[in-house]
Amino acid sequence: MTRSLPATALLCIVGLSACQSNTSPAVDSTASNGPADEQSNVSNTGTDQSTTPPPNNSETEQNEIANNTGTLFSTTSPKNTGNVGHPELTEISGLALSTRVVNTLWAINDSGNHAKLYALKHTGESIGSWPVNETNNDWEDLASAWINGESYLFIADIGNNNKRTDEHSIHVLNEPLLDGNTGTTLNSLHTIRFSYPDGNYNSESLSVADGWVYILTKEAMRDNKRQASRVYRLPLQLSGPDETIMAEYIGSLAIPPSSVEASLIASLSGVDVSQPTAFDIDANSRHAYVLTYRSVYRYTRQDNQSWADTLSQTRNRVHTHSLSQAEALAIASNGVVWFTTEKRPAPLWALPAAD
DSSP states (O other): OOOOOOHHHHHHHHHHHTTSOOOOOOOOTTOOSSOGGGOOOOEEOTTOOOSSOOOOSSHHHHHHHHOOSSSOOOOSSOEEEEEOOOTTOSSEEEEEEOSSSTTEEEEEEOTTSOSEEEEEETTSOEEEEEEBSSOOSOEEEEEEEEETTEEEEEEEEOOOTTSOOOOEEEEEEEOOOOSSOTTOOBOOSEEEEEEOTTSOOOEEEEEEETTEEEEEEOOOOBTTBOOOOEEEEEEOOSSOOSOEEEOEEEEEOOOOOOOHHHHHHHHHHOOOTTSOSEEEEOTTSSEEEEEOSSEEEEEEOOTTOOHHHHHTSOOEEEEEOOOTTEEEEEEOTTSOEEEEESSSSOEEEEEOOOO
16 A cells, blocks of 8 residues: 655645646756756656646647557657546556557556556556456556567565565466456466565565566655665566565665755655655666656666666656656656556656657
């Protein structure tokens, strides 16, 4: 379960966001890797969460958004392509791109909601939903992968706000075919059960890459000090015995410099808005993106560099946003980054791919 931001934190965000521009300049893909909050060449979605997407700049872009087949959607600037339409998607905690059908996303809800997978067009229009024969204890992220000619989805039941659970689950499923058989109950092919070697952690962020499952923890403040998100990995398993394995700690995210806004929210509410709420690695295993309550950050892996080393570097902020409870992010095969919020109306935002 994701705890809602305290009212004081929300007031801080709303108040400070009102001073920000609602324009959306292009992402500077060559932005410095210097301190995140000192960068100025970052895009901004502003505070627009209206039910009507911003107007497109050309007829080509309008056709691109309207068409859910054929050409994979791309953009050169941040774009709100529409709002999530399914009425049950009221607390989106995970997004993943279909590896079967272009311009199609999968979504899940947080705990307290149905154990279902939802398919939607990149415009937010609902395609359908499928019950999953598992329990939604605290579903917090979703990933997809094309492996050996098959398309898989990974549901991350990894939330643990109260630190009461010492075992977590990742449900592995075949991606459903969009053939009209919505409503058919899905069964997991396998469940990866794991524990942490050094305590209990809460997490909302998972990605699959290079034969591994990567997990970022979400750390609460301690003694009024921000804590580093920890990075763990698990071997990717599509089948195997029903046993609990131990996650491997491989490093921590660098704590970014605190902005005025983040410092104010932390002092008034005790919330660190720089903690990861979603995470994905692109299909080329070159770029990773981390979503927080205020920003989208990019990490770029160099040749022969491990993800442990890459994720320990200073994060590069490429976008700021004013969405409330932004907790879902995914990367398309062409590098376009999608993200949205738990709160309705939930706009789908697309960011340009890295150069």
